[in-house]
Amino acid sequence: MSAAALPHDPKWTRAHSLFSGGNSQADIALIGIPAHVSSISATSAHLTPAAVREALARYSTFSTSAGIDLAGNTFADLGDVQSPDGVEGHARVKAAVNGLLSAHKLVVALGGDNSITYSVASSLWPDLTNVGLITFDAHHDLRDGNSNGSPVWQLIQAGLPGKNIVQIGIADFANSAQYSARAKENGITVISRADLRTRSIADAVKTALAIAGSRGREIYVDLDVDVCDRSVVPACPAAMPGGMSADELRQGAFLLAADKRVRAIDITEIDAALDTPDQRTVRLAALLVLEAASGFATR
DSSP, X not given: OOGGGSOOOTTSOBGGGGGOSBOTTOSEEEEEEOOOTTOSSOOOGGGHHHHHHHHGGGSBSEETTTTEEGGGSOEEEEEEOSSOOHHHHHHHHHHHHTTHHHHOSEEEEEESSTTHHHHHHHXXXXXXXXXXXXXXXXXXXXXXXXXXXXXXXXXXXXXXXXXXXXXXXXXXXXXXHHHHHHHHHTTOEEEETTXXXXXXXXXXXXXXXXXXXXXXXXXXXXXXXXXXXXXXXXXXXXXXXXXXXXXXXXXXXXXXXXXXXXXXXXXXXXXXXXXXXXXXXXXXXXXXXXXXXXXXXXX
């Protein structure tokens, strides 16, 4: 059912209405980066930004637990960067996001595959030496080359210190010994999926913010949705049984966006073409947008 076909209630504002304009000074800016060409496995992740925008219509603007109506903030939808893959695509991403941190307090980038973590972060901060990175991901993304498996390594090579990076949710049997060693050699802090069996998301996020945001530095957050259990994210090709719950990732998005040092968040690795008829993966992505907006509203 499309947004237009959903029932109308003047007392029940639908969340997609928040992103109805291009306010150049909005608190929160949404931008689509539909990258998919360099993915290690074939993906239709370029379909996802549009699918997430449509899914926002399924939800209201009110967070009951936080007591927050998102209609109190200002939002902008900056549209999609066309053909964001490769060298020329990276240049288009750079042109699109350049200066956004001066105009907006929080930038939310909808992928697209995980390659956008490199293209967006490196374009927002030409000098990465005093930037922090927090990832929710089953994978280190420290592969050689230029793909959705390499954005963290590319950022390190571009100047982001490994000691400024925290990775939450790293899974067993999802990474090689060589890339795990690379994480250690570069000083990356890893909070594994196994660690989260006895450690709360709130505690993990608190640690991550303290490390990545040390001395007040700004932080980029990558929410790779394949960190979740495969049963709740069937549209994430690399998701594994035993991953995080949807609720844990939603909590993480809220807590991270509540910190003023977090300036940009991406949501990646969803192939909308693979989703189930109930759209559970795409709907989770829409909720991550709303959780981040709610967290931001508590600042």
